[in-house]
Amino acid sequence: MSSDTEQRIREAAFCALAEHGYADLSIKDIGEELGQNPSLIYHYFDSKDDLLLSMLDVFVEIFIDQQAERPIADAEADLREFVGQILHPKPAHVEQVMLTPPSDIERAISRIFVELWAHATWDSDFRGKTTTMEDRLRETVIRKIRAGIEREQFRPVDPELTADHLLALLKQGLHTRATTNQKAAVDRTQTIVDGIITDMSCQG
Known part of the structure; x- marks a missing residue:
């Protein structure tokens, strides 16, 4: 079985x-996008x-699991980078999943999320998958916050509640961008989340 073909x-x-x-969405639509007979x-x-x-599964591996396994060098910088990858995915990061991503990758990801x-x-199969994704996202954010507290980069906040707050904001930002004409929704979310991280920071 060709992993390259599966990727495409x-x-x-x-x-x-x-x-x-x-x-x-139909298999025919996917075949047309692929430029191949749908039977493939x-x-x-x-x-x-x-x-x-x-x-x-691939998105979990690239966007979440690799982050979870990476050593935390600077908890505050890592948390800001992780938030940025969710709200404003960089082309180089997206290309680990897609060789030729859509021109407006941010809107595409928001639409797919919704x-x-x-x-x-x-x-129930999709609910199991989305639950796993949210659990892993939450664990990753909690890990970064705890590391920041242990290294005295962050004030001693409640890691679990803070992670829930941040993820709720991120999900709302993606949802608002995909379902309204508020083009600045994600930027506003980024500003709010940046403010929360600054408030947590011992340097803030």
């Missing part, structure tokens, strides 16, 4: 999902949902 199929699924939305996709994935769940989290309302 996941990339096509990402782009097609961002364009069509979950309800209207069934050699690698059993269904549209199987493909999208696989796509989420589409798949909404679908998880009714689908």
Whole structure:
């Protein structure tokens, strides 16, 4: 089985999902985005949902697991960088998942976040995946906050409650960007989160 082909199929699924939305997305749409006969996709994935769940697995590995495994050199800088990668993903980081990401990758990620989290309302497989993603995001943020407290970079805040607060803001920012015409929603979220981190900082 060719991992390169699987990667290209996941990339096509990402782009097609961002364009069509979950309800209207078909294997045919993904095949057209891929530039291949849709039947090729069934050699690698059993269904549209199987493909999208696989796509989420790759995003967890790249955007969350690699962060979780990386040693924390500077807790405050690491936390700010992690927040920035969620709200404003850098092309170099996205290219670990996609060789040719959409031109507006930030809006595409916001749309996919809203589409798949909404679908998880009714689908237990997707709900399990989104729960895992949120749990890992939360654990990563808690780890960075605890490291900052231990190194006296952060004041002794409650790591769990602070992580919940930050993640709620990040999710709201992505949701608002995807579902409204408020183009500055993510930038406002970034400003609010930066303010919280500055308030936690012993240098703030």
